[in-house]
Amino acid sequence: MNPMMHTVAPMTMMSPGMAPVATPFFFYMLAGLAIAGGVLVIMLRNAVHSALSLIVTLLAVTGLYLMLYAPFVAAVQIFVYAGGIMLLFLFVIMLVNIDRAAKDRRFNRMWPIGLAAGCGLFALFVSAFVKGRALFPDRMMAMSESSNTQQIADLLYGNVDRMGQYRMGPYTFAFEIASLLLLVAILGAVIMTKKKI
Amino acid sequence: MPNFITSYFGSTLTPGAAGNQFWALVYVFVIFTGVSVAVMAMNWLERKALAHFQIRLGPMRVGPHGLLQPIADAIKLALKEDIIPSEADQFIFWVAPLIGLLAAFTVYTVIPFGPSEAVSDMNIGILFMLGVSSIGVLGIVVAGWASNSHYPLIGALRSSAQMVSYEVAMGLAVVSAVLMTSMNEKGTGTLSMIGIVQAQQQQGIWFIFKFFPLGFIAFAIFAIAMIAETNRAPFDMAEAESELTAGYHTEYSGLRWSLFMLAEYAAMIAVSSIAITVWLGGWMRPFPNLLRAPAWGFIFSLFPGLTFAGLAAIAVIGTIRMPSHSFFKVQRMGLAGFAAVLGLIAFLLLVLAVAGRSPDASVAARFNAGIGYVYWFVLKIAVFMYLFIWYRATWPRYRFDQLMRVGWKVLLPISLGVLILTAIAGVVVS
Amino acid sequence: MVPITTLHYLVVAAALFVLGVIGVLTRRNVVIVLMSIELILNAVNLNLVAFSRMWGNLHGQVFAIFIVVDAAAEVAVGLGILIAFFRNKDTINVDEIDLLKW
Numbered sequence: 001m002n003p004m005m006h007t008v009a010p011m012t013m014m015s016p017g018m019a020p021v022a023t024p025f026f027f028y029m030l031a032g033l034a035i036a037g038g039v040l041v042i043m044l045r046n047a048v049h050s051a052l053s054l055i056v057t058l059l060a061v062t063g064l065y066l067m068l069y070a071p072f073v074a075a076v077q078i079f080v081y082a083g084g085i086m087l088l089f090l091f092v093i094m095l096v097n098i099d100r101a102a103k104d105r106r107f108n109r110m111w112p113i114g115l116a117a118g119c120g121l122f123a124l125f126v127s128a129f130v131k132g133r134a135l136f137p138d139r140m141m142a143m144s145e146s147s148n149t150q151q152i153a154d155l156l157y158g159n160v161d162r163m164g165q166y167r168m169g170p171y172t173f174a175f176e177i178a179s180l181l182l183l184v185a186i187l188g189a190v191i192m193t194k195k196k197i
Numbered sequence: 198m199p200n201f202i203t204s205y206f207g208s209t210l211t212p213g214a215a216g217n218q219f220w221a222l223v224y225v226f227v228i229f230t231g232v233s234v235a236v237m238a239m240n241w242l243e244r245k246a247l248a249h250f251q252i253r254l255g256p257m258r259v260g261p262h263g264l265l266q267p268i269a270d271a272i273k274l275a276l277k278e279d280i281i282p283s284e285a286d287q288f289i290f291w292v293a294p295l296i297g298l299l300a301a302f303t304v305y306t307v308i309p310f311g312p313s314e315a316v317s318d319m320n321i322g323i324l325f326m327l328g329v330s331s332i333g334v335l336g337i338v339v340a341g342w343a344s345n346s347h348y349p350l351i352g353a354l355r356s357s358a359q360m361v362s363y364e365v366a367m368g369l370a371v372v373s374a375v376l377m378t379s380m381n382e383k384g385t386g387t388l389s390m391i392g393i394v395q396a397q398q399q400q401g402i403w404f405i406f407k408f409f410p411l412g413f414i415a416f417a418i419f420a421i422a423m424i425a426e427t428n429r430a431p432f433d434m435a436e437a438e439s440e441l442t443a444g445y446h447t448e449y450s451g452l453r454w455s456l457f458m459l460a461e462y463a464a465m466i467a468v469s470s471i472a473i474t475v476w477l478g479g480w481m482r483p484f485p486n487l488l489r490a491p492a493w494g495f496i497f498s499l500f501p502g503l504t505f506a507g508l509a510a511i512a513v514i515g516t517i518r519m520p521s522h523s524f525f526k527v528q529r530m531g532l533a534g535f536a537a538v539l540g541l542i543a544f545l546l547l548v549l550a551v552a553g554r555s556p557d558a559s560v561a562a563r564f565n566a567g568i569g570y571v572y573w574f575v576l577k578i579a580v581f582m583y584l585f586i587w588y589r590a591t592w593p594r595y596r597f598d599q600l601m602r603v604g605w606k607v608l609l610p611i612s613l614g615v616l617i618l619t620a621i622a623g624v625v626v627s
Numbered sequence: 628m629v630p631i632t633t634l635h636y637l638v639v640a641a642a643l644f645v646l647g648v649i650g651v652l653t654r655r656n657v658v659i660v661l662m663s664i665e666l667i668l669n670a671v672n673l674n675l676v677a678f679s680r681m682w683g684n685l686h687g688q689v690f691a692i693f694i695v696v697d698a699a700a701e702v703a704v705g706l707g708i709l710i711a712f713f714r715n716k717d718t719i720n721v722d723e724i725d726l727l728k729w
Contacts, residue, residue, distance in 0.1 A: 027631045031639045038643050038666055042650035047658050048289060048342060054662050055335065057643070061669050064636065068680045073672070073688050073695075075324040080695050083331030085665065085702050087361065090338050091354070092706045093658055096713045107653045108722055114652030118645045125641035129634060159685075160321060160388055166689045178696045185700030192707030195714075 027067060034060035045106055047093045051086060058082045072160050211391070213306075213317020224316045228305045235578075236462040237267035243586050250590035261532035262515060277451030282345055285448065289343035294449070294456035297336030301463040303329050308470045309391045311480045311570030322390035323375065326471055327368055330426070333464060334360045337445050340457075344448035352444025355597055356428055356435030362604035363425040363432075367468075369612035370419040373619045374404050374475045377412070380623045394479035401486045405476040408622045415615050416476040418608055423468040425604065427461060430589035434597050469581035470574070477577055480570035495554045498565060501572040502547035505539050512536035636677035643670035657719045661705055668698045 037057030044050045058081045065074040107114075167175055205217040212221035241256075245263060248255030256263030281290055307322040309315040319325055334357045341353020378396035379386030387393065397403055405416045425432040435444045446457045473479060482497045516532045519525050546568065553565030595603070643666055650663025672691045679687025713719060716726075 023631055024629075027635065031635070034639060035642050035646070038646040041662055041666060042646055042654060042659070046286070047656060048286070048339070050659050050662060052289070052292070052339070054665065057666065058669065061643075061673055064639070064673060065676055068636065068676050070676045070679065070688050070691075071319065071321045072324075073676055073691050075321045075328055076692055076695055077672075078328035079324070079331060080699050081665075081669075083328060083334065084361075085699055087334060087338065087357065088702060088706060089658065089662065090335065090342070091357075092710060094338075094342055094350070094354070095710060096658070096719050104655060104720065106655065108655050111653040114649055117652060118649035121648060122641060122645040125645070126638070129637055129641075133634070158320075159688075161385055162685050163689065163692075166685055171689050174693065178693055181700050182696065185703045189703040189707040192704065192711045 023067065026063070030060045030063040030067070033057075034064065043106075047097060048090065051089050051093060054089075055082055055086050058086070070159070072163050209313055211309075211313050211315045211318045213315075213319075221316055224314075225306070228308075228316065229302070232302070232305065232463055232466065233459075235466060236459055237271070239462050239465075239582055240267045240270065240458075242582065243589075246583070246586045247590050250587075261519070261528040261535070264531075264535070271455065274451050274455040279452065280448075280450045282448050284345045286343045286345065289339055290448075293336050293340035293343055294453050294460065295336075296339065297333050297460040298456050298463075300329050300333035300336060301460040301467060304467045305463075307390050308467070309394060309474060309479060310574045311567055312391060312395070314480075314567060314571060315391060318389050318391045320387070320389045320392075323371055323388050323393065323471070323475065326390075326467070327364070327371065330464060330467065331361075331364055333460065336460070340449070341445040344445070346448060349445050349447045352435045352447070356445055359428070359432065359435065359597075359600055359604070360426055362601060363422040363608070366418055366604060366608035366612050367422040367426060369609070369616055370415045370422065371471070371475060373415045373612070373616040374412070376616070376619050376623065377404050377407050380627060390474050390479075393475055394481065397478050398481060398485070403476065403478040403481075408619060408626075411615055411619050411622060412476065414611065415619070416472065418612050418615070419472050419476070422604075422608060423472060424585070424588060425600065426468055427465045429461075429465065429585055431592040431595050432600055433589075434594060434600060465582065465585060466578060469578050469585075472581065473574065473577045480574045482569065482573050491556070494556070495550075498550045498554065498569050499547065501568055502543050502545075502550055504572075504576075505543035505546060509536050509539035509543055512539055633677050633681045636673060640670045640673040640677065643667075643673065655720045655722055657709055657721055657724070658706075660721060661702065661709070664705075665698060665702070668694055 034057050037053045037060060040053035041050050041057065044053065058077065062074045062077045062082070065071075065077060201217065201219050205212060205215060205220045208215050208217075212218075212224055241263065244266065245255040256266040259266045259269045281287065304326045306316040307319055307325055309318065337360070338353050338357045341349045341351075341356075344350070375386055375388060375393065377386075377400075378393055381396065381399060387396065400407070403412075405412045424430075428435055446454055449457060478485070482494075482500075484493070512532055513536045516529055516536060519529050519532065549561060549565050549568065553559065553561035553563075556562055556566070647663045647666030647670060650666065651660050654660055654663065672694050675687040675691045675694070677687075679685060679691075709719070712724065716723065718724070
């Protein structure tokens with residue numbers, strides 16, 4: 001499906017000093033935080049600790065979104081993921097957390113196979129990236145922050161504006177279906193947890 | 198002077214937009230200090246105002262009229278024994294107040310005290326503020342869980358359920374106001390806080406008065422929801438002493454408890470500033486369009502100096518009325534010194550207002566304008582803080598099921614209705 | 628220092644994805660399995676947003692919003708199922724959820 005490029009209203013002049021500062025430092029810090037949080041999620045015994053490290057991962061990924069000039073996705077991530085979904089997780093952990101789970105084994109008996117499968121998957125990804133470098137020669141390696149100022153201005157200022165145009169434009173039907181999906185999910189969750197249907 | 202300091206002078210952008218990290222850090226430091234002082238002042242005002250509502254005097258001993266009471270409280274809390282329950286989860290017990298504190302203080306980066314007096318102007322400002330204050334709920338839940346005790350857990354679950362319920366109504370009320378920002382000839386609105394105030398300036402009407410009564414109902418919904426959001430009376434079921442022995446912060450003692458109180462007061466100021474920015478015109482002085490003549494501008498620019506002069510006069514009257522017993526000598530001197538400081542500030546502000554009365558680009562005029570913006574914003578925040586205390590003194594507490602009923606069955610449908618009617622009104626008017 | 632390219636973000640996303648997959652395959656606690664699924668979804672989101680930045684349009688970001696919506700719905704229903712199952716069997720171990728085994 002061809003991505004339809006819609007014309008947008010002319011953007012205002014980009015203000016000076018918009019170039020992000022110390023980009024590699026922040027990238028490596030946020031990426032390290034995200035991966036460390038991910039490792040802690042799957043390694044910790046206590047489920048509440050796991051949930052807290054998942055919150056750390058989500059906030060680090062929010063920072064990465066902000067570095068990718070996606071402020072609206074970052075705000076939605078904080079709102080929905082860190083503020084809503086993780087709260088739901090914490091409630092359910094408090095409801096079902098039984099002391100027996102603390103003394104159980106953390107990993108099931110097939111954990112070497114799972115670990116090997118994960119490593120194999122990561123090797124597959126890395127080989128795909130290495131081989132695919134040649135596919136996008138000028139774009140993959142050239143994501144420098146100040147290469148295309150008009151592009152950056154389009155992406156950052158008026159991000160919400162353009163998201164609204166996409167929402168009313170090519171993705172109208174999808175957004176309506178998404179709201180129906182949420183309605184069905186609410187109904188499903190309520191019915192699932194009722195004691196007497 | 199180094200370039201990174203002087204390059205920001207004369208700029209009409211916030212330090213974040215201008216890319217100037219030094220001044221952004223200075224603003225952050227000033228805001229942090231200001232909020233801490235405001236929380237202490239709020240603590241004092243709450244005790245005095247509640248006392249006067251209940252026909253008693255409140256703290257009178259520690260400083261003149263109890264002015265040094267918050268400092269004494271802070272020192273007492275810092276020196277108290279730090280008790281951690283032995284069965285509590287140590288790491289989470291320690292980290293829970295920090296989550297609430299971080300969430301409460303992070304929102305201050307986007308609060309605009311003036312058109313360029315903000316740390317940074319994110320173009321998703323209002324969304325950022327609502328989202329980060331929803332992270333504060335996590336701190337409460339985790340605090341209740343980590344205490345490993347019944348009352349804190351129930352208090353934490355109730356408090357977080359209440360906060361999540363009223364966040365929905367808050368969000369919808371804000372959406373209907375953001376919708377109003379798009380009713381200009383360009384047809385596009387904005388989510389940035391400075392943009393919302395500038396939209397009110399451009400459309401010539403505070404959003405609380407726009408499409409009357411729709412703006413007012415949206416403001417009322419937000420005002421009710423923000424009281425529930427910060428767990429204040431009459432929605433303070435989760436932390437009321439007669440109900441749950443202080444709820445989620447029962448097991449916290451000393452400095453940790455003071456962190457919770459700091460987070461609560463900071464959250465109160467933050468949500469009040471959302472309400473002020475979105476509905477009450479932010480930093481604009483009253484009647485910006487009705488009384489447009491420059492003479493009115495000059496009169497309103499005298500208000501900061503006159504306010505401090507009034508406070509100095511009250512302090513002087515307090516000094517005169519203090520009993521002339523030798524026991525009160527130190528208090529008299531303290532209050533007289535305080536009156537002198539206030540009088541000095543009043544004098545400086547009045548001189549500045551007179552010197553900068555013509556709206557040109559001179560340093561005095563720009564300082565005058567900046568102080569004017571900050572003053573009106575802080576005055577509106579002070580009005581909201583007094584209202585919070587007034588509500589606490591006056592209204593009885595909601596029961597928890599009544600609270601949830603109000604949040605879901607009353608506020609949510611009304612806010613949805615206001616949103617739809619605002620959209621229809623906007624289409625009809627344009 | 629090498630300038631940060633799209634590839635850096637893709638590698639981070641791949642690492643998060645693999646961590647999520649390992650969590651799903653190896654942990655016994657159902658809630659942690661669901662949290663690992665959230666890690667997977669976040670990795671996919673990061674991938675999409677990185678590509679959206681690369682191409683300069685917003686299709687990736689809109690798709691990321693959809694995935695966030697979908698994750699919220701799935702977590703709600705999944706945790707509801709978990710609570711319903713916990714009421715019946717009083718366990719949250721994946722190994723012991725075997726009522727359909729013959």
